[in-house]
Amino acid sequence: MTWLNLVGIPFLIRFCLVVLFPFSALDKIFDWKGAMKQATSSVLPGGPVLLVIAIVVEFVCPIMVVVGxxxxxxxxxxxxxxxxxxxxxxxxxxxxxxxxxxDSQGRSHFWDFLKNFGLVGGLMLLVFSSALSPVQDVVAHPLSSSPYGMTQP
Incomplete structure (x- = not known):
């Protein structure tokens, strides 16, 4: 196994998957008033508590993902x-x-809605997947598929 297979590619994948979350947390901190307005716009009570929880999740969890x-x-x-x-x-x-x-608020929210679920898919792959394929295998067989729906013991 090479450094690229063991550290480089997994780090890059994890980093790319979660890079937006710390910036989102910073945005909530620097635009507290706007973030509070959004946090209190849902049916959930406790806007300030929800906002603090969101900031903690968006700062801490990405670090945990990247470092493994x-x-x-x-x-x-x-x-x-x-x-x-x-x-x-x-x-x-x-x-x-x-x-x-x-410009349309509805379409803007539609794309944000779908992007969130795209992230959910990538994150759930991390939750349920096993080891990555080695870079050499991917390069040697770029049109092959991963074993869909197959589990390993």
Missing amino acids: WHDRLAAFLIAGFCVVTAVLYHKFWRYGDFWAKG
């Missing part, structure tokens, strides 16, 4: 965070301008 310390739990927590965020804060179906030409 309780990474499955951290990925699961971030995935749950993404589902809750999508369903409670990106209700694209509530906007009447979804089909309007030009």
